[in-house]
Each structure stands twice: as structure tokens, then as C-alpha cells.
Amino acid sequence: MLAIEENVSLLPYNSFGVAAMASSFFHLKDIGQFNELMNMPVFNGPRLILGGGSNILFTTHYPGLIIRNELQGIHILEETASRILVSVASGESWHDFVMHCVDRDWGGLENLSLIPGTVGAAPIQNIGAYGVEISHAIHEVHGIDLSTGREVAYSRDECGFGYRESVFKGRLKEKIFVSSVTLSLTKNNHHFNVHYGAIEEMLRKDGRHMLSVRAISDAVIKIRQSKLPDHHTLGNAGSFFKNPTVHASRAEAIKKEFSEMPSYPSDNHDVKIPAAWLIEQCGWKGKRINHVGVHAHQALVLVNYGGGTGVEILTLSQQIQQSVSEKFSIDLVPEVNII
Numbered sequence: 001m002l003a004i005e006e007n008v009s010l011l012p013y014n015s016f017g018v019a020a021m022a023s024s025f026f027h028l029k030d031i032g033q034f035n036e037l038m039n040m041p042v043f044n045g046p047r048l049i050l051g052g053g054s055n056i057l058f059t060t061h062y063p064g065l066i067i068r069n070e071l072q073g074i075h076i077l078e079e080t081a082s083r084i085l086v087s088v089a090s091g092e093s094w095h096d097f098v099m100h101c102v103d104r105d106w107g108g109l110e111n112l113s114l115i116p117g118t119v120g121a122a123p124i125q126n127i128g129a130y131g132v133e134i135s136h137a138i139h140e141v142h143g144i145d146l147s148t149g150r151e152v153a154y155s156r157d158e159c160g161f162g163y164r165e166s167v168f169k170g171r172l173k174e175k176i177f178v179s180s181v182t183l184s185l186t187k188n189n190h191h192f193n194v195h196y197g198a199i200e201e202m203l204r205k206d207g208r209h210m211l212s213v214r215a216i217s218d219a220v221i222k223i224r225q226s227k228l229p230d231h232h233t234l235g236n237a238g239s240f241f242k243n244p245t246v247h248a249s250r251a252e253a254i255k256k257e258f259s260e261m262p263s264y265p266s267d268n269h270d271v272k273i274p275a276a277w278l279i280e281q282c283g284w285k286g287k288r289i290n291h292v293g294v295h296a297h298q299a300l301v302l303v304n305y306g307g308g309t310g311v312e313i314l315t316l317s318q319q320i321q322q323s324v325s326e327k328f329s330i331d332l333v334p335e336v337n338i339i
């Protein structure tokens with residue numbers, strides 16, 4: 001019989017540090033437990049898969065079963081002189097796995113160092129940072145179909161990856177439990193990406209003249225530590241909103257009024273605009289409302305100073321959306337999963 005806990009506090013399980021309760025909670029440590037879990041009545045009510053809780057905002061008590069993914073294991077599936085195919089259980093810590101790769105000089109994930117959360121959640125929103133997305137290294141995503149209990153596998157092409165998007169956030173939302181992720185990494189002749197953000201500058205500052213998996217990972221970690229609040233001391237979930245994309249003609253029209261607006265080419269004729277810039281222009285950067293606010297150095301990060309509720313954070317996010325919509329006629333879309 002599986003040990004399902006009742007009335008469990010979610011405070012330790014979300015990086016925003018908001019207080020909420022779950023009526024039922026299960027620590028999934030072995031994939032073999034999944035079939036048994038699926039046969040229990042509690043599985044047929046509301047249910048949520050939880051990884052590290054670093055991309056989630058609880059605005060209410062959860063009225064059903066939370067399945068905390070704690071599956072562990074890293075297995076090499078194939079190895080050639082130049083590449084390695086590695087299967088990682090979805091409950092592994094993402095950053096710990098990146099460090100596992102850095103220690104072995106496996107290339108491909110170094111720009112994604114220090115992103116919180118689990119390996120299984122990483123393909124859901126196609127995590128990305130410093131010019132690299134996990135989709136670049138994904139070979140396959142394995143999972144369990146939550147309605148049939150059958151094992152399923154998706155090739156990279158079938159995952160429908162886009163900017164902070166995948167099929168698991170779209171058509172298959174809440175239908176699949178990601179059980180493991182297979183990544184294809186380089187063992188030599190690494191394809192380094194140092195042109196984004198301040199990586200080159202940090203490498204130069206640190207006197208790291210030879211590019212290596214470790215040097216880039218170290219640089220990314222330093223940059224992130226200097227720019228982003230640590231969620232262990234200041235509750236947050238990283239970027240709250242996605243960077244919006246608009247048609248190039250619309251961006252040009254906005255630039256007539258705001259000539260300093262930054263923008264980057266995106267797909268087709270679209271242009272990406274940094275949401276942080278839009279939020280800052282609306283005067284929100286550094287603003288605090290009671291327990292919650294907008295980070296003083298990074299306007300895309302909403303923070304909980306302590307004791308803030310999910311509703312307070314949600315309300316703040318809606319006020320920001322309204323200001324940006326009124327000033328720029330652009331709709332900001334949350335990147336964070338609001339429950």
C-alpha cells in the first residue's frame with residue numbers, strides 16, 4: 001500500500017515560498033509505484049505532478065493529489081568517440097545533472113547551469129538561457145500516459161519545441177508524466193555558444209582564454225549569481241513572463257514613440273521584445289506592495305519578501321500586465337504555471 005500523506009504544507013515545495021496546502025501528497029521514488037498509484041481512487045480526482053516547484057505559483061490550496069517526482073538515476077545508453085547518449089531519471093536535479101556533465105567534459109548543457117528544478121520539467125517549457133535551449137540536446141523524452149498507464153516516447157521532433165513551449169505544455173498538457181529524458185551530448189569538438197549575455201566578458205575578466213565546458217559553466221554561474229535573486233533567500237520563480245513577440249511592423253510602430261526599445265529578430269517576420277524592458281518602462285522595477293514586489297535589478301522577476309500569498313503575487317502580475325497592455329498594447333503571457 002502506497003503511503004499517501006494528507007493535508008501537506010506546500011511551503012517547502014515551491015520556490016516562491018508561498019503557503020498553501022495539498023489535500024493529498026505522494027513522494028514518487030520508484031517508477032514501479034506509478035501503476036499502483038493509478039489504481040487508487042485519489043488518482044482520479046485533481047492531480048498535479050510536482051518537480052522542484054520552481055516554475056509554479058500556488059494561489060489556492062490544492063484540492064487533490066500532488067505527486068512529487070523524486071525518481072533518480074543516470075544511465076549511459078550509447079557512447080562513441082565523439083558523442084554520448086545519456087538517459088536521466090526525471091526527478092534528478094537539473095543543475096546537479098549539468099554539473100555531472102561538466103565534471104565529465106560532456107558538452108551541450110553548460111549554458112544551462114544553475115537553472116533550478118528537475119530534469120523532467122526541463123523539456124516541458126524547453127528551458128533556455130544564454131542562447132541555448134534544452135531542445136538542442138534532447139534525443140527523446142520518455143513518459144507515462146496518465147490515462148492509460150502506457151509507456152510513451154517522443155523524439156525531439158515530436159516534442160514540438162519552441163520558445164518556452166513544447167507539446168507537453170500544449171496538446172499533451174497534464175496528460176503525460178515525464179519519467180526520463182535522453183540527451184545527446186558531445187565528448188569533444190564541443191559547439192560552444194558564448195555570444196549571448198555577458199559570457200565572453202566574464203571569461204575575459206576571469207582570464208579564461210581557453211574555451212571549455214567548465215569555463216563556460218563557471219562563467220554562467222557567476223553571471224547568474226550576480227544578477228538573479230537566490231530563491232532560497234528571496235522567493236521567486238525566475239522570469240514570471242515570457243518575452244513577447246510581435247510582428248516587425250508593430251515593433252517599428254512602437255519604436256517611433258520609444259526609439260530606445262530593444263528588440264531581437266525572432267521567427268518569420270516577428271521580433272522579440274524583452275518583457276523586462278516593457279515592465280521597467282511602466283515604472284514597476286523595484287516596486288514593492290506589502291509582502292511582494294518586482295525585483296530591483298531584474299524587472300522580469302516577481303519576488304516574495306516573506307509571508308506573501310500566491311494571490312498577492314498573481315494580483316501584482318495582473319497589474320503589470322494591465323500597465324504594459326495600456327502603454328504598449330502588448331499582452332504579457334506568464335511563463336510560470338499558475339495553479
Ligand SMILES: Cc1cc2nc3c(=O)[nH]c(=O)nc-3n(C[C@H](O)[C@H](O)[C@H](O)COP(=O)(O)OP(=O)(O)OC[C@H]3O[C@@H](n4cnc5c(N)ncnc54)[C@H](O)[C@@H]3O)c2cc1C
Nearest residue numbers: 051052053054055116117118120121127128129178237238
Ligand atoms: C531563480 C530561478 C531562475 C530560473 N531561471 C530559468 C532560466 O534561466 N530558464 C528557464 O527556462 N527557466 C528558469 N527558471 C524556471 C524553472 O527553473 C524551470 O522552468 C524548471 O524547469 C522548473 O522545474 P521544476 O522541477 O521546478 O518544475 P515545477 O515548477 O515543479 O513544475 C513546472 C511544470 O511542469 C510540470 N511538471 C514537472 N515535472 C513534470 C514531469 N516529470 N512530468 C510532467 N509534468 C511535469 C508541473 O506540473 C508544472 O506544470 C528559473 C526559476 C528560478 C526560481
